[in-house]
Amino acid sequence: MNYRHAFHAGNFADLVKHAALTRLLARLMADPSPLTVVDTHAGAGLYDLTDAHQARSKEAEAGVARLIGHDLPPEFDALVAAVEARNAPGKVETYPGSPSLILDALRPQDRYLACELRPDDHGRLGTLLKRSGKPAQARLTDGYDAAVEMAREAEGRLFVLIDPPFERPDDYVRIAETLGAVLKAKPRATVLVWLPLKDLETLDGYVRRLEALNLPRTVVAEARLKPLHDPMKMNGCVLTATGAPKGFEAELQVICDAVVAGLGAPGGKAKVWSVGG
Ligand SMILES: C[S@@+](CC[C@H](N)C(=O)[O-])C[C@H]1O[C@@H](n2cnc3c(N)ncnc32)[C@H](O)[C@@H]1O
Numbered sequence: 001m002n003y004r005h006a007f008h009a010g011n012f013a014d015l016v017k018h019a020a021l022t023r024l025l026a027r028l029m030a031d032p033s034p035l036t037v038v039d040t041h042a043g044a045g046l047y048d049l050t051d052a053h054q055a056r057s058k059e060a061e062a063g064v065a066r067l068i069g070h071d072l073p074p075e076f077d078a079l080v081a082a083v084e085a086r087n088a089p090g091k092v093e094t095y096p097g098s099p100s101l102i103l104d105a106l107r108p109q110d111r112y113l114a115c116e117l118r119p120d121d122h123g124r125l126g127t128l129l130k131r132s133g134k135p136a137q138a139r140l141t142d143g144y145d146a147a148v149e150m151a152r153e154a155e156g157r158l159f160v161l162i163d164p165p166f167e168r169p170d171d172y173v174r175i176a177e178t179l180g181a182v183l184k185a186k187p188r189a190t191v192l193v194w195l196p197l198k199d200l201e202t203l204d205g206y207v208r209r210l211e212a213l214n215l216p217r218t219v220v221a222e223a224r225l226k227p228l229h230d231p232m233k234m235n236g237c238v239l240t241a242t243g244a245p246k247g248f249e250a251e252l253q254v255i256c257d258a259v260v261a262g263l264g265a266p267g268g269k270a271k272v273w274s275v276g277g
Pocket residue numbers: 001003004005017040041042043044045096097098099115116117118121141142143144163164165
């Protein structure tokens with residue numbers, strides 16, 4: 001596995017995903033009943049933006065460092081607070097990954113399983129989770145399989161975040177299979193999926209897979225930073241949300257609009273639509 005999230009932490013795609021994640025967690029946590037959270041591809045959990053990986057990629061410079069100074073809508077409040085809590089005033093040198101944001105929201109009655117296959121990142125993740133003192137476990141395991149296993153075993157409410165590196169051609173297939181199996185075991189589960197947006201054909205293929213699953217209503221939120229002329233580039237990103245609480249769809253529109261307006265090129269646009277249901 002070559003992918004290291006440290007190169008990309010804090011880029012525009014993380015901002016879309018993480019603002020959405022904090023809003024979805026807030027809505028799910030409005031219900032006092034216990035919630036099991038599975039993060040299928042957790043990464044290291046917390047990123048040093050001053051290290052060599054970031055210095056080379058400069059993705060956070062073009063992402064979180066630029067956007068955080070903008071006048072942002074309230075949908076970004078929790079993410080901005082999480083970034084500010086980990087940095088000295090006026091600086092953005094540390095960026096919280098999905099495990100940090102989930103730990104911030106986790107209550108004593110909840111449970112969090114974070115899966116990561118890279119031994120080095122899994123080690124960092126384990127330390128972060130242990131230090132939090134929250135009911136959380138880091139597992140060096142395949143996240144797709146773990147999500148299905150948890151959907152079959154866990155009692156009560158379930159939320160799954162699926163955020164693969166898309167290094168392998170079968171990630172789209174595995175996401176759809178996992179989504180189908182999780183919802184078969186737990187029809188009311190909430191599942192948030194992150195996808196890169198390079199060309200529309202790949203996205204269409206994925207959406208056709210979703211339609212074949214007869215899913216409950218699934219929101220598709222596209223943040224196109226630029227027109228999709230070059231399929232070799234990451235021109236934007238997509239989130240799909242299945243079984244999300246009411247009101248989340250409108251928040252996705254606000255989040256995608258703000259990132260496209262703040263960081264996009266001419267011709268960029270945000271689009272939120274739905275399939276299934
Ligand atoms: C996009 S990053 C995750 C970022 C993280 N979700 C966040 O938002 O901060 C994807 C991670 O998945 C790991 N990975 C790749 N294949 C995996 C698998 N089958 N199961 C679990 N982790 C995997 C990679 O090593 C990488 O750290």
